[in-house]
Amino acid sequence: INQVFISNLRGEYTALSLNETPGFKTAFMIDKSSIPEQISEAQRNVHNTLNFYKRFAVFLIVPLFMLFIFIGKLIDTLILFFFVRIFNKFSFKYIFNISLHVAVIAGLIERISSTIYANQHYPLFSISYWIILLFILWSLKKSDSERKTN
16 A cells, blocks of 8 residues: 545545655555554654754854844944934944944843842843943033034
């Protein structure tokens, strides 16, 4: 028998040819005695696959997390650059450099506050990031305008 019959909800059967299905090129037989062996083999395969993914995930998650933070800060900096460019003539590289430094400080504030106040539900990273960054840019604008007047 090279076909499997699959029943739908209306009771109609559809034939699926095993010769055309990937993974079914060799003959096999399923009966009451072979089902426990196949289940244990499938469990071993799933266990081995999950162990591999656990080991692999450690090396993949950290760089991906850092990449996502970097891309997020790049987008934040682009938005900020367009607003700052209206009032000041700071370069994108300068604003991006400041933005990354402020992101590290905001990350530290978030970690410390989440350790001290475990039940908080405020996005302290975003709040501290924007407050510190706007304060620094305002201070730079103020000092730049004072230099121009002197």
